[in-house]
Amino acid sequence: MAITVTETAAQHIKSQLQQRGKGEGIRVGVKTTGCSGLAYVLEFVDQQKPEDQIFLNYGVQVFVDPKSLLYIDGTQMDFTKEGVNEGFKFTNPNVKGECGCGESFTI
Amino acid sequence: MALLTISEPDQANAQPTADHYAVGIDLGTTHSLVACVIDGAAQVLAEEFGQCLLPSVVHYLANGQCEVGAIAQQALIDDSANTVSSVKRLIGRGYEDIQGLADILPYQLIPGESGMVWLDTCAGKKSPVEVSAEILKILKRRAEKIIPGTFSGAVITVPAYFDEAQRQATKDAAQLAGIPVLRLLNEPTAAAVSYGLDHEEEGIYAVYDLGGGTFDISILRLTKGVFEVLATGGNAALGGDDFDRAIVQGLLEEKNITLLNTEHYCHLLITARQVKEQLTEKNVAAFIENNTSHELTREQFNQWIAPLVDRSIVACKKTLRDADIELSEIKQVILVGGATRTPLVKTKITQWFGRAPLTDLDPDRVVALGAAWQAHALMGNASSDHPVLLDVTPLSLGVETMGGLVEKIIPRNSPIPTAKTQTFTTFRDGQTAMALHIVQGESERVEINRSLARFELTGISPLLAGAARIRVTFQVDADGLLLVSAMEVTTGIAASIQVKPSYGLTEQQIAAMLKNTAQ
Numbered sequence: 001m002a003i004t005v006t007e008t009a010a011q012h013i014k015s016q017l018q019q020r021g022k023g024e025g026i027r028v029g030v031k032t033t034g035c036s037g038l039a040y041v042l043e044f045v046d047q048q049k050p051e052d053q054i055f056l057n058y059g060v061q062v063f064v065d066p067k068s069l070l071y072i073d074g075t076q077m078d079f080t081k082e083g084v085n086e087g088f089k090f091t092n093p094n095v096k097g098e099c100g101c102g103e104s105f106t107i
Numbered sequence: 108m109a110l111l112t113i114s115e116p117d118q119a120n121a122q123p124t125a126d127h128y129a130v131g132i133d134l135g136t137t138h139s140l141v142a143c144v145i146d147g148a149a150q151v152l153a154e155e156f157g158q159c160l161l162p163s164v165v166h167y168l169a170n171g172q173c174e175v176g177a178i179a180q181q182a183l184i185d186d187s188a189n190t191v192s193s194v195k196r197l198i199g200r201g202y203e204d205i206q207g208l209a210d211i212l213p214y215q216l217i218p219g220e221s222g223m224v225w226l227d228t229c230a231g232k233k234s235p236v237e238v239s240a241e242i243l244k245i246l247k248r249r250a251e252k253i254i255p256g257t258f259s260g261a262v263i264t265v266p267a268y269f270d271e272a273q274r275q276a277t278k279d280a281a282q283l284a285g286i287p288v289l290r291l292l293n294e295p296t297a298a299a300v301s302y303g304l305d306h307e308e309e310g311i312y313a314v315y316d317l318g319g320g321t322f323d324i325s326i327l328r329l330t331k332g333v334f335e336v337l338a339t340g341g342n343a344a345l346g347g348d349d350f351d352r353a354i355v356q357g358l359l360e361e362k363n364i365t366l367l368n369t370e371h372y373c374h375l376l377i378t379a380r381q382v383k384e385q386l387t388e389k390n391v392a393a394f395i396e397n398n399t400s401h402e403l404t405r406e407q408f409n410q411w412i413a414p415l416v417d418r419s420i421v422a423c424k425k426t427l428r429d430a431d432i433e434l435s436e437i438k439q440v441i442l443v444g445g446a447t448r449t450p451l452v453k454t455k456i457t458q459w460f461g462r463a464p465l466t467d468l469d470p471d472r473v474v475a476l477g478a479a480w481q482a483h484a485l486m487g488n489a490s491s492d493h494p495v496l497l498d499v500t501p502l503s504l505g506v507e508t509m510g511g512l513v514e515k516i517i518p519r520n521s522p523i524p525t526a527k528t529q530t531f532t533t534f535r536d537g538q539t540a541m542a543l544h545i546v547q548g549e550s551e552r553v554e555i556n557r558s559l560a561r562f563e564l565t566g567i568s569p570l571l572a573g574a575a576r577i578r579v580t581f582q583v584d585a586d587g588l589l590l591v592s593a594m595e596v597t598t599g600i601a602a603s604i605q606v607k608p609s610y611g612l613t614e615q616q617i618a619a620m621l622k623n624t625a626q
Contacts (some may be wrong), residue, residue, distance in 0.1 A: 013113070027116070042111045042112070042113050043113060043116050044112065044113055044114075046116055080110065082110065086110065088108025088110060088112070088113070089110055090111075
């Protein structure tokens with residue numbers, strides 16, 4: 001079971017953590033929302049939770065709670081630019097369908 | 108896939124501000140209710156004298172004012188021409204559609220703008236939307252008095268069979284009453300929510316709704332947080348009021364009571380209702396008529412109403428067949444509507460479905476309570492007990508194709524928001540325009556479905572028949588509003604339309620009405 005982060009993504013996470021001034025790493029999870037069922041949650045981590053699993057990639061700690069891990073195991077997180085937008089992109093092998101707006105997905 | 112940015116911890120799970128409350132409203136044919144989740148418990152909000160059920164009756168007065176509820180009910184006999192009851196049967200309907208009803212309703216129906224039905228009262232011409240808004244205003248006022256915070260909107264329930272026009276008209280009525288609509292929820296779904304079936308096992312549920320004047324049976328399937336309506340059926344002229352009439356009929360025939368006049372009949376109906384309510388608890392009911400005391404046994408009463416209850420079972424059979432469901436597949440049966448308190452109804456349901464129905468909650472209130480839970484969840488209080496349900500399209504949406512047939516683009520029960528695209532082509536050589544006719548309904552034939560809108564795509568480059576490629580996209584947003592766009596792929600020319608059902612009110616009409624009410 002693992003979550004991976006590309007080198008580009010790791011660099012961006014590091015620089016964002018630096019700008020913020022504090023934080024142990026980032027949290028990746030899912031919540032039930034949107035039109036298609038589930039959506040990703042991406043936030044900074046200040047305090048680790050006891051049940052968290054931690055994955056280390058290019059010096060970045062990725063915290064995942066075990067419930068979310070079921071849905072996103074094997075996911076690769078990348079940082080991309082699409083036109084004027086830039087941000088993190090998830091490639092999740094578990095996804096069966098996505099909604100039109102791309103906000104949420106189903107397993 | 109949308110691109111994400113990293114957010115601050117716990118922002119995603121931020122708690123909603125506690126002083127905003129949203130309510131659930133059951134806008135019924137005979138009665139309406141409002142409920143709200145306060146301090147983690149759903150409760151029906153009562154008026155000052157403790158009455159929860161607001162009779163859905165509006166009495167218009169010559170000075171332009173109106174009375175709503177129990178006061179208006181009195182006028183049903185004295186001033187029937189200006190007293191509007193059962194307005195739900197008219198909302199969002201065309202004048203032509205309801206000719207059958209015009210003869211039974213005591214008030215005057217007239218054709219209004221864009222073919223929809225209006226009412227002629229002594230306070231002027233009223234649309235069913237305005238009449239419903241009067242009822243909603245009372246419920247809103249009631250809620251504002253009781254809830255300990257700001258009133259910020261409502262989930263309003265509608266029958267599962269309501270089409271786009273009837274739903275839009277219901278929303279218009281809420282807007283007119285100053286109520287922001289969070290969502291329209293199907294009545295059977297609301298009932299299922301109040302029993303917490305949304306976090307039960309996935310499966311098939313039946314909702315048996317026997318109200319004052321209408322009977323509805325709905326077959327729902329729960330899958331992954333979505334209640335699909337597999338089939339609905341029922342009888343628009345069967346309800347508890349028919350039980351009352353059956354009692355009066357029986358009394359006249361077998362208890363040596365002679366009918367004097369209409370007023371006497373109305374009086375007997377009231378007696379019959381009391382007798383019926385007594386017989387729910389007791390085996391024998393006593394009543395006094397014309398200074399003589401009489402008795403009626405439950406057995407006798409059951410005999411009189413048995414044919415009526417059997418009619419509801421026949422409708423259940425038919426609906427189950429429509430849904431292509433075996434009786435054994437049904438997990439639970441939920442009872443809704445005051446008339447389901449009648450012991451014989453429960454017995455017959457238990458016999459036919461082969462299982463005892465769910466009856467823990469007050470059948471008059473389940474729909475409003477379910478709507479309240481959903482409103483609570485939509486305000487950002489979703490918990491694992493009452494998650495936000497996904498909304499679905501009630502009927503299929505499609506376009507007319509050659510020969511008066513319908514090509515369905517978005518099938519019924521699709522979770523919304525949704526978008527679907529289909530490619531069409533031209534029919535004749537050199538065709539430069541295409542008319543798109545958007546319809547809603549389940550039939551393959553255009554004339555049986557409801558027409559929603561028409562628009563044209565012009566400027567297609569003249570090509571051989573079948574060479575042009577026109578992509579038609581149907582988009583339904585979270586509020587159920589439909590946007591249809593068409594684009595010719597080679598040239599990129601496009602046209603689109605925001606569908607506003609032709610029977611609904613225009614924005615200007617609503618604005619004008621809002622202005623009038625403000626004055």
